[in-house]
Every structure is written in structure tokens, then in C-alpha cells.
Amino acid sequence: MKSLYYSLPLGLALLTGCATPSPEQTEAGLGFDPSLLDSTTSACEDFFGYSAHGWIEAHPIPETEGLWGSFHVLNQQNELKLKALLDSLDQNPPATNSYARLLADLNRSVLDTAALEQKGMAVLKPVLGWIDSLESNASLGAWFPVSQGYGYGSPLSVYVGADDRRSSQNIATVAQSGLGLPDRDYYLESGARFEDIRTRYVQHIETQFRLAGFNPKPETARQIFELEKSLAQAMMSRQERRIPEKVYNKMSANEFVGLAKNLDLESYLGGCGLTVDSLICAQPDYVRALDGMVVRIPLTQWQDYFRWTVLRSRSIALPQALRDESFAFYSKTLRGIAKPKPRWRQSLDQLENGLSEPLGRLFAERYFPSESKARIAAMVENIRAAYGERIDGLTWMSPATKQKAHEKLKAFTYKIGFPDQWKSLEGLVIDPTDLMGNLNRLERYNFEENMAKAGQPVDKSEWYMGAHMVNAYYNPSFNEIVFPAGILQPPFFDPSADEAVNYGAIGAVIGHEFTHGFDDQGRKYDAQGNLRNWWTSEDSAAFVALTDRLVEQYNGYEALPGAFVNGQLTLGENIADLGGLTIAYYAYQKSLGGKSAPEIQGFTGPQRFFLGWAGVWQISFKEETLRDRLITDYHSPGNFRVIGPLSNMKEFGAAWSCTAPSPMQRSGQEQISIW
Ligand SMILES: [Zn+2]
The missing domain is CATH 3.40.390.10 (Collagenase (Catalytic Domain))
Known part of the structure; x- marks a missing residue:
């Protein structure tokens, strides 16, 4: 849209x-x-x-x-209104399981930065354990949807929405993804500014690995960058992606699976929870190139890449040193921003990411004449x-x-x-003392909700x-x-x-x-x-x-x-x-x-x-x-x-x-x- x-x-x-x-x-x-x-x-x-x-x-x-x-x-002004509403929820906690309680509890978990220092890197133990346990390159197909489903990112992303040629019916679209820089141009363009950003990006990856206690080898950060660069080289440009016919490549699930010899796309679809006859593959050439990368790049490098996606996507829930380093690269170097937003505004960003509709409800019920x-x-x-x-x-x-x-x-x-109607958030668990767990559960909840729409009629009230x-x-x-x-x-x-x-x-x-x-x-x-x-x-x-x-x-x-x-x-x-x-x-x-x-x-x-x-x-x-x-x-x-x-x-x-x-x-x- x-x-x-x-x-x-x-x-x-x-x-x-x-x-x-x-x-x-x-x-x-x-x-x-x-x-x-x-x-x-x-x-x-x-x-x-x-x-x-x-x-x-x-x-x-x-x-x-x-x-x-x-x-x-x-x-x-809207943010200040939301802050006042959230502050009052914090004073008078709403009923358990209400939408307002979910907002209040997530907000509290983001604001409690002392807890982040206390917990340190231990909060990443489960996901890092999963990455460690990947046994072979063949297991990557099943890992991609797990990594996307928890919001860490993956070289393939899947989304279910209306079929472009049959707008009453939902269909899954699989597309290119997985870069740590804002666009493929950042990997491919020449010029002093891009060179400088690439150098700093590699340094940033290395710094985060050290701060996280990952003991990187001297070549680790560079290899992660090179892996992302290979993805970037196979990607369709932003301009091409604007052409609807170019990204509408509908195919049977079998055809999709057949795009790759090494990457197990059957396990990929299974990991997404998709049992579908057909889907749209936005960039089949990219999938073929990714298939080549799956054999060419050793598993250990893929594991480092996925460790990086976790650190990159979750710095908000990690200790101060990692948050500062993330700000220094993504906000200061890339965008020239001098100071991080106050934590309450960072919290609003998290609420907007994971609980956008409830956050809007909180605002609109109070402030829309x-x-x-x-x-x-x-x-x-x-x-x-x-x-x-x-x-x-x-x-x-x-x-x-x-x-x-x-x-x-x-x-x-x-x-x-x-x-007119608000979505049910039944089954979603938010714990005011567990930010990392909250982000994992929220991402997973939203991902599963989206995947479940595949093959279903489109809900036009959404x-x-x-x-x-x-x-x-x-x-x-x-x-x-x-x-x-x-x-x-x-x-x-x-x-x-x-x-x-x-x-x-x-x-x-x-x-x-x-x-x-x-x-x-x-x-x-x-x-x-x-x-x-x-x-x-x-x-x-x-x-x-x-x-x-x-x-x-x-x-x-x-x-x-x-x-x-x-x-x-x-x-x-x-x-x-x-x-x-x-x-x-x-x-x-x-x-x-x-x-x-x-x-x-x-x-x-x-x-x-x-x-x-x-x-x-x-x-x-x-x-x-x-x-x-x-x-x-x-x-x-x-x-x-x-x-x-x-x-x-x-x-x-x-x-x-x-x-x-x-x-x-x-x-x-x-x-x-x-x-
Ligand atoms: Zn517009």
C-alpha cells in the first residue's frame, strides 16, 4: 500500500x-x-x-x-497524549487481559532498563542455542521462517495479503529480505560516503559481537557483510519492485519448492505454517541466487549472520552498551541524529510495532471528536x-x-x-518484567495471525x-x-x-x-x-x-x-x-x-x-x-x-x-x- x-x-x-x-x-x-x-x-x-x-x-x-x-x-503532540494515557494506566492498572493492560505491561517492560542490565545477554540464550544447534546448510530452510517469525529477520520474508489478481482472496507472498543496511544500494554503490558507511558498518558488527561476548574471529564481521552483499547483489531494486506485474509471480507450491535444489523450501513453507497449493514468489531469480549461496557459504558463516540479525533487531532489549552502539551506527552515522530519543518515546515505537491497533484505540477513544x-x-x-x-x-x-x-x-x-471493530488479542501474553520475551511473543503472535490468513477470504474491515x-x-x-x-x-x-x-x-x-x-x-x-x-x-x-x-x-x-x-x-x-x-x-x-x-x-x-x-x-x-x-x-x-x-x-x-x-x-x- x-x-x-x-x-x-x-x-x-x-x-x-x-x-x-x-x-x-x-x-x-x-x-x-x-x-x-x-x-x-x-x-x-x-x-x-x-x-x-x-x-x-x-x-x-x-x-x-x-x-x-x-x-x-x-x-x-500525539505522542505526549499517548504518554499521559500510558502514565495513567501505570497508576491504575486496567483489568488483566484487556487491551489497555497489554499496552501498560509492554510499556512497563520497555521502561525498566535496570532489568536489562541485570539480565544482560542471558535473554538471548534460547535463540542463540537454536542457532548453535543448526546442523547443516540443509537445515537453513526450516530456520528462515523461525527467524522471521520471531522478528529477527531472514533472507526470505513471507507475508499473507490480498491476491493482486483475485482481490477477495488472501495469498502468501515470499520476497527478498535480510539486509542490515537500509537498501541494497548501500552495498553496491561506489563513492566515498557509501565506502565510509560500509567500513563503519563492519566495525559496528564487530563491536556488537564483542560487547555481546561472542568472541568474533578477525574475519567474522567482514564475512557477515559479504554475505549480506551477496544477498544485495541478487536483489531487485526499489524501482523495479514498484512495478506490480514484475513482482506478481504466482506459482504452485511445487514450482516454488522446485526453484531451489539446496535450500529446502518445503521445510520453509512448513516452518511458516503454510499448507497451500499456490503462492506468489516476488523475486524468483533472487530465490535461485539464494539457493546458490546456501551451498557456497559455510554453515558457520550463516550462523554468524543469524547471530547478527538477532543482535541487530533486539538491541532495544539488551544492555546499555549495545543500545548505545546501535544508536551510534543506525541513528548517528546513517541519519545524523545527535541524541537517542527518551526511553518513553522508544517505548511508544515498540508499542506501535507490535500493538499498533490497541495503541491507536487508546488514542482514538479519547481524542477523536x-x-x-x-x-x-x-x-x-x-x-x-x-x-x-x-x-x-x-x-x-x-x-x-x-x-x-x-x-x-x-x-x-x-x-x-x-x-468499527477491534481485533481480539486473545492468547497474547505480555509480562511487565520480560521485554525480550514480550518482543518474541508479540512478533510470533502477529506472524502466526498473518500466516493463518492464507487461503482465507480477505477481511475488508481491516x-x-x-x-x-x-x-x-x-x-x-x-x-x-x-x-x-x-x-x-x-x-x-x-x-x-x-x-x-x-x-x-x-x-x-x-x-x-x-x-x-x-x-x-x-x-x-x-x-x-x-x-x-x-x-x-x-x-x-x-x-x-x-x-x-x-x-x-x-x-x-x-x-x-x-x-x-x-x-x-x-x-x-x-x-x-x-x-x-x-x-x-x-x-x-x-x-x-x-x-x-x-x-x-x-x-x-x-x-x-x-x-x-x-x-x-x-x-x-x-x-x-x-x-x-x-x-x-x-x-x-x-x-x-x-x-x-x-x-x-x-x-x-x-x-x-x-x-x-x-x-x-x-x-x-x-x-x-x-x-
Ligand atoms: Zn502517497
Whole structure:
């Protein structure tokens, strides 16, 4: 799926991960703070600078962060609310086995760092014993799913979700996995920065082995790195993985098992608890290459690799020295972050990983006003109506494809706020004194729950994001857009603020998620969420010609000296930003019912609309974090999410009286309009 900001695993289309001005900074009713606008920067030269310079100056990046924006300020407010709720649960423990008790007990086990020092490395004894007892390379097939199932990671990962070509039915997908660095590029790319990170990574592995008392041989850390590098070399790139047909390789279980001679894939499926006739293998070539590695690399090196996956994935539950070393590499070296988050925020991360739905429930039951749901639902319908009119007016699409696009538009479902029903967590055991055990049990519980869905009908009531989160997503298999309670607050949505700003912020987010259903990936799914072509070949060609131009536009954006946005990697998000803003703009115009918008404090309605969008993307980055995101994030950096779409919109030029060509107003010929 796809999200607004932070990319979720498993291909959801998210919106993004920024924060907003806090309520006291937002002038009541206006929806943004005019005193933070930079009067020395021209809106037509640099609208991001005009709207964000003042904000960025007033909101330096905290030492615990690699990036900081209006998204994150809102997220911080949500975290503080959750902390207060968890603190009160700690004072008055809820009933045993209640969802709140599970949260309270897990929270307590994370906060008790004294216990981690006391227990030391003994908490890893069971898993290390299992790794020691692997007898031969042939036993790796059975070990991979155990290692994934406990959350340590493995060269193969399996996930059960809707079948892309039969969206009502769940199917298992097996995919490449198992790297300790954020992307295969980190192993394969040349250049001083990558060389440096690789050197430091090997040193980091060695340090952790020593701190854990593993007595590594001089070559151990290097061998682990080389093993991961071999995995990386066999992997599909992020760009390729965005192409749904490329990763949809459905095969019988027998065919899958036959992909490998040495790796025992029958035991692998058994270890996953899967008894299935068919499955999807996302990267068959990778599985074949992995099969070669299974004989080529000695068992002792595989065992070291798996010891490393355990240390890497569980540093949160290990003594301080290992936690500090993990922070020094993963946060400081890779992302330029100066200081670890306070432990209570680390605890929220753990709750979000393992108990995301209950955490969202805790938040939403206390903090989601029911009026908001109706307001947002009305906005979704207004935007759907505006979308329909835009489709009718498209000059590049034939009537036949337009009709199908309308069918898909009508079929979109949506969820707002929080789930109607909460999942049962029956059988899950959380012990307030046993963090490592809790993480093992949680991972295993969630893994088994997911595997049990194989072959079952899809449950369309399911949510894939906690209700507390400042994010949103589109799920192509459900043809559904989802807006958690966490994002339905200022600066995205303020029930008491001017509608122009609401349409520019949450309205454009809604339009963004709708447009994911019509981006370069989403357009390949039909109204029922099946990967099935509904386009004439001429219309497909016209779409690709337009989106190629968008790729070129974003490829030209230099985020840091010598480091450019990857227009292909970010294409789906850039299409969604451009389409989302355009549709929301016309939905806003429609909402005025033929009247012109009042001017407020010198700003016209359209100007306030665009300030609403820019207010969502006030953000700055640590250089290291930005460099990492340019490789790993499917979203363009915040400044280009303002400049990129707005410079394509003549509506923006008209609102701010910009003459083309200027940085914020490409010439008429250059401007790209898709939806
Ligand atoms: Zn998105």
C-alpha cells in the first residue's frame, strides 16, 4: 500500500510524515500563522521558502531527530497524549487481559532498563542455542521462517495479503529480505560516503559481537557483510519492485519448492505454517541466487549472520552498551541524529510495532471528536465529485477509458478515524518484567495471525495503520483510502478554521490518496482491486508520456549538492501530489457554490488554499537523513512536494500573479497536468 509520508512495508501507499504548527502558533480561524511567512522571499520564486523559512527558523531540528516538520510537531503532540494515557494506566492498572493492560505491561517492560542490565545477554540464550544447534546448510530452510517469525529477520520474508489478481482472496507472498543496511544500494554503490558507511558498518558488527561476548574471529564481521552483499547483489531494486506485474509471480507450491535444489523450501513453507497449493514468489531469480549461496557459504558463516540479525533487531532489549552502539551506527552515522530519543518515546515505537491497533484505540477513544468523521466524509464525497468532473474534462483520455475510470472512482471505499471493530488479542501474553520475551511473543503472535490468513477470504474491515498515526494510505487491493484519527487535526484539518486551508491541507491529502488509485501503479488495478488492464493502449501510452515528463521534472531537483531526487522512484507520490492538489483545488471552488471566497487578512481564498498545502510541508532535514531518504523513500523531500506540483498548476500562478516562466510557474508548454 501507499502512504502519505512514511513508507509502510508491504506496499501501502502512504501520504507522508511531517508535522504541523501547534495550535497556539496558528491564528484562530485562519489555519496558518501569517507572521511566519517570509516576506523577503517571493512566492513566485520559491513558495516553499516563502511559507517555510520562518517556520523552520522557529523550529530547529531537535537533537533526537533527523528531520523536523509540521507533521512531526503534530506527531509529537500525539505522542505526549499517548504518554499521559500510558502514565495513567501505570497508576491504575486496567483489568488483566484487556487491551489497555497489554499496552501498560509492554510499556512497563520497555521502561525498566535496570532489568536489562541485570539480565544482560542471558535473554538471548534460547535463540542463540537454536542457532548453535543448526546442523547443516540443509537445515537453513526450516530456520528462515523461525527467524522471521520471531522478528529477527531472514533472507526470505513471507507475508499473507490480498491476491493482486483475485482481490477477495488472501495469498502468501515470499520476497527478498535480510539486509542490515537500509537498501541494497548501500552495498553496491561506489563513492566515498557509501565506502565510509560500509567500513563503519563492519566495525559496528564487530563491536556488537564483542560487547555481546561472542568472541568474533578477525574475519567474522567482514564475512557477515559479504554475505549480506551477496544477498544485495541478487536483489531487485526499489524501482523495479514498484512495478506490480514484475513482482506478481504466482506459482504452485511445487514450482516454488522446485526453484531451489539446496535450500529446502518445503521445510520453509512448513516452518511458516503454510499448507497451500499456490503462492506468489516476488523475486524468483533472487530465490535461485539464494539457493546458490546456501551451498557456497559455510554453515558457520550463516550462523554468524543469524547471530547478527538477532543482535541487530533486539538491541532495544539488551544492555546499555549495545543500545548505545546501535544508536551510534543506525541513528548517528546513517541519519545524523545527535541524541537517542527518551526511553518513553522508544517505548511508544515498540508499542506501535507490535500493538499498533490497541495503541491507536487508546488514542482514538479519547481524542477523536465524532463530528470530525462526518466532516471528513463530506469532504471525501466533494472530492470524489470534483474528480469525476476532472475525468470528464481530460483531453488525453478516450471516452471508453473514462467510463472505466468513473467506475473505479465510484467504487472507492474509505475509512475515517478508527476501526468499527477491534481485533481480539486473545492468547497474547505480555509480562511487565520480560521485554525480550514480550518482543518474541508479540512478533510470533502477529506472524502466526498473518500466516493463518492464507487461503482465507480477505477481511475488508481491516486497518493497516494505527488510529493515532499522522499519516494516511491507499490500499489498491481494497480500492480504499484511509484517514486515521491522528492526522485529522491541525495543520491538516481544523474544524473551526477557514475551509480554503482545510481543502489545501487535508483536502489535498484526500485527493492525494484518491490519485494513488490512478498513479502509475494504482491505475493498473480495477474497481474491484484486481491487477487487470482497463485502459486502451492509446490511453496507456498517453498516460506514460505525461508521467515520463514528471519523472524528468523531478530528476532535475537537486536536494543536496550532487544528490538528486529519483523521479522514477518517487513517481507514484509525485503523481498523487499533483493530482491531489488539482482535484482539491476544484473541490474547494465547487464548495463555494458559485460565490467568490472572502479575502481574509489580505489573502484570497486560492492563496489560502495553497498556503494550506505548504503548511503541511514545512520541514528541514539533517544532511545524512536526507541522503538516506533520497535512496529509500518513495516520497520526494518536502520542499519539492511544494515546488513540484504547484509549479505545474496555472491555478497557482493565477492565485499569486506569477508570470511564467518562473521557478514556481513553468511555462504553459512545460506544465504537466495529468488528473
Ligand atoms: Zn502517497
